[in-house]
Amino acid sequence: MNVFRRHREHHRTERSGWLRASVLGANDGIVSTASLLVGVAAAGADKHSVLVAGVAGLVAGAMSMAAGEYVSVHSQADTEKADLSRERAELEADPVAERRELTAIYVARGVEPELAARVARQLMARDALGAxxxxxxxxxxxxxxxxxxxxxxxxxxxxxxxxxxxxxxxVMPAHGLIPAIASSSLAFLALLGAVAARVGGADALAGAGRVSVWGALAMAITAGAGALFGAAV
Structure with missing residues (x-):
C-alpha cells in the first residue's frame, strides 16, 4: 500500500484573486449606488429621477469596474510574463548559476546546504522554470x-x-426613500463584510464593521452634498 497518498488540499489563498475582485465589486456597487441614490434624493429629485440615476450608475460602474480590474490585473500578468521570459533566458544561458541561486534560496529558508543542493538539482531536472x-x-x-x-x-x-x-x-414609497436606502444598504454591507471575512478566514465582526463604517460615511457625505446642491438650485 502506498503510504504517500496524493490528495488535494484547498487553501484560502487559492481564492484570493476572484474573491478580492468579487468583494471589491459588490462593496463598490452597494456603496456607490446607495450613495448616488441618497444624494439625488436629498437634492429633491422625484422617485423616477432617482431610479434613472441609479440605473445609470449601475451600468457605468459595472463597466468601469470591469475595465479597471482587467487593465490592472493584465498589467500584473504582463509583469509575470516578462519575469518568466527573463528567467527562461537565464536558465538557458547559465543553468549551473541558476541552480546555485535556487540552492541558496532553500538554504536561506533553513534547509541544510547539501540537501538544498540535492532538492534544487532534482526540481530543476523535472521543471526548472517552474521551480x-x-x-x-x-x-x-x-x-x-x-x-x-x-x-x-x-x-x-x-x-x-x-x-x-x-x-x-x-419597492419603497418616495417619502421614506432615504432612510430605507441607507439602512438596507448598511445591512447589506455588514452581511457582505462578514461573509467575505469568513470566506477569507478572518473575523466576521471586524469585516462587517469596516465596510459598514465606510459605507455610512460615504452615504452621509453624498447626502450632504445633494442637499446643498438641491438648496442652491
Missing part, C-alpha cells in the same frame, strides 16, 4: 494573474451589489 517561478519569483498557478476572470467577477459583483439598493428604491 524558479515558484521559489524565486513567487509565481504560482493558484495566485497567478487572470485578467478576464477578475474583470468579469468585478462587473458581475458590482451589478449585483448595485441592484440591492435599486430594488429597495423601487
Amino acid at each position: 524558479h517561478a515558484r521559489d524565486e519569483l513567487g509565481i504560482t498557478d493558484a495566485l497567478g494573474a487572470r485578467p478576464v476572470q477578475a474583470g468579469l467577477a468585478s462587473a458581475a459583483s458590482f451589478a449585483l451589489g448595485a441592484a440591492l439598493p435599486l430594488t429597495v428604491t423601487v
